[in-house]
Amino acid sequence: MTSHDDPPEFPLELDQQLCFALYSTSLAMTKAYKPLLEQLGLTYPQYLAMLVLWESDDLTVKEIATRLSLDSATMTPLLKRLEAQGYVERVRGVEDERQVHIRLTDAGRELKQSARDIPAEIYCASGSDIDAMLRLRGDLVRLRMSLNEYLDR
Template identity: 90%
Template structure:
């Protein structure tokens, strides 16, 4: 990184902060998802967990947590609620009983079909074109990776 003298001075105004733009957009995104997910009986974090399981079933709690950048302790109550709803089952590992595997039930697998329209609805709500949305997503993925490297240093 260059010396701090070479960096531009950024204003300390709320609306000029990248962090606030990301934070407030994340809140708006979650609010946009809420009525769509209520029809499925899911919260936004539950939806994210289901997305992970629809990609690759029979994962450990630790694997799901890592994929969502959460800790296992945060995942456990969320997954217990999904189990109570009949969408997943929690199974202790055979070789290591400390590991809990999460598997989709038939109802959980079927829920994927009911959720198929959600990304399109969010895209429409964005008022943006598909290329702009894909560029934004790719830019955010790069930003997340860069920040991850910064944090790990």
């Protein structure tokens, strides 16, 4: 703990746990995305990978995995499925053949236009106002950073 005060007493009840609130909310969020992504033929992890590539095309598998906080072994089958769907191509590195670069195809770039309304749909589903959503996102990013700092000690 960073404080010199005695830590507060936390009850061991499921509904009182921050971890469960985050976990169950994450499940609900993924379920809310599911019908929207099914229209595009994407799973939620594939959608996240496409978001990364729409931001910055031609990344290595490792770079995408790092951005998504996943390991490269998890990314490979996901990216192979995106390649089979025609959204990305996997290209061996010229300087280092162990590196695999992922590049959007024309179809992958066009898919971005089809996905444009998804964030607004999720925002509407949240029932919150934009300021509350932005604050929550900021709080969650800070929490993730603090937890990662704690784990890196």
